[in-house]
Amino acid sequence: MNQTVFKLDEVSYAYPQSEPVLSNISLEIVAGERLSILGANGCGKSTLLKILAGLLFPQSGTFTAFGKKVEREHFKGNLSTVYHRRIGFVFQDSEAQLFCSTVYEELAFGPLQFGLPKDTIRKRIDELSSILDIEKLLEKPPFHLSGGEKKKVAIGSVLILNPDVLVLDEPASSLDPRSQTWLLHLLQSLGKAGKTLIFATHDLDLVPHVSDRAILFDEDHTIAADLPVKTLLKDPKLLKQVNLVDEHYHTHPWDFQED
Numbered sequence: 001m002n003q004t005v006f007k008l009d010e011v012s013y014a015y016p017q018s019e020p021v022l023s024n025i026s027l028e029i030v031a032g033e034r035l036s037i038l039g040a041n042g043c044g045k046s047t048l049l050k051i052l053a054g055l056l057f058p059q060s061g062t063f064t065a066f067g068k069k070v071e072r073e074h075f076k077g078n079l080s081t082v083y084h085r086r087i088g089f090v091f092q093d094s095e096a097q098l099f100c101s102t103v104y105e106e107l108a109f110g111p112l113q114f115g116l117p118k119d120t121i122r123k124r125i126d127e128l129s130s131i132l133d134i135e136k137l138l139e140k141p142p143f144h145l146s147g148g149e150k151k152k153v154a155i156g157s158v159l160i161l162n163p164d165v166l167v168l169d170e171p172a173s174s175l176d177p178r179s180q181t182w183l184l185h186l187l188q189s190l191g192k193a194g195k196t197l198i199f200a201t202h203d204l205d206l207v208p209h210v211s212d213r214a215i216l217f218d219e220d221h222t223i224a225a226d227l228p229v230k231t232l233l234k235d236p237k238l239l240k241q242v243n244l245v246d247e248h249y250h251t252h253p254w255d256f257q258e259d
């Protein structure tokens with residue numbers, strides 16, 4: 001049995017002066033799983049991912065990561081640094097992630113924080129920027145990039161630290177079809193390398209290729225279903241419920257191959 005990476009027990013979360021956007025969520029994720037989180041706009045997907053990434057803390061319930069309870073009070077200094085090295089988070093909004101004056105500095109930021117030698121960092125950036133096809137962007141300011149370019153740089157700034165767990169919020173959004181295919185292959189190879197992959201998406205084309213398990217959120221901020229992706233794709237009622245298909249959808253067109 002693989003190691004438990006995350007365990008949520010009756011976790012609830014509300015932003016200040018608002019109703020709960022996560023209600024009594026219980027969930028366990030083990031190492032090497034490939035999991036997609038699905039649900040309508042506003043149901044709480046990004047909030048859940050931010051809890052997993054150690055950026056928000058539940059108001060009630062228990063959240064443990066790698067067997068240790070994660071709480072704001074214990075989550076300072078060294079523990080937070082170690083956590084963020086093991087768990088990489090790609091924000092839904094790339095602008096929230098990018099803040100340096102060049103793409104090169106953006107990619108170097110994490111490794112510099114962890115004290116990696118400059119030569120090693122340069123080598124990693126050379127390799128990664130070739131994989132991401134962003135070599136030509138390295139000297140540009142991130143705020144001059146297109147939405148898709150920003151997304152690639154944001155993904156790069158996480159991959160550069162080679163985390164065990166990747167939490168990606170809408171990784172395919174703003175990517176063109178070629179870049180989406182590139183992302184699909186990237187996620188597949190990360191999965192084969194044994195990484196734990198957790199992502200939120202509305203992109204049903206991506207789901208069967210890069211995840212085996214799906215968590216479906218209801219609009220009342222609870223988990224409506226936790227099931228194998230193959231089972232989900234055979235259930236048009238559930239797909240409609242979580243807004244992955246619209247009311248015109250009758251039969252499922254997928255005849256997807258085993259990857």
Ligand SMILES: Nc1ncnc2c1ncn2[C@@H]1O[C@H](COP(=O)(O)OP(=O)(O)OP(=O)(O)O)[C@@H](O)[C@H]1O
Binds near residue numbers: 046
């Ligand atoms: N910083 C915040 N302050 C107050 N309310 C917030 C904040 N961030 C999100 N919310 C609210 O919490 C709810 C859940 O938001 P969240 O971003 O988790 O949804 P989501 O499922 O990721 O939606 P989407 O599919 O649109 O990305 C929404 O109603 C949103 O308006």
Ligand SMILES: [Mg+2]
Binds near residue numbers: 045046047092169200
């Ligand atoms: Mg979201």
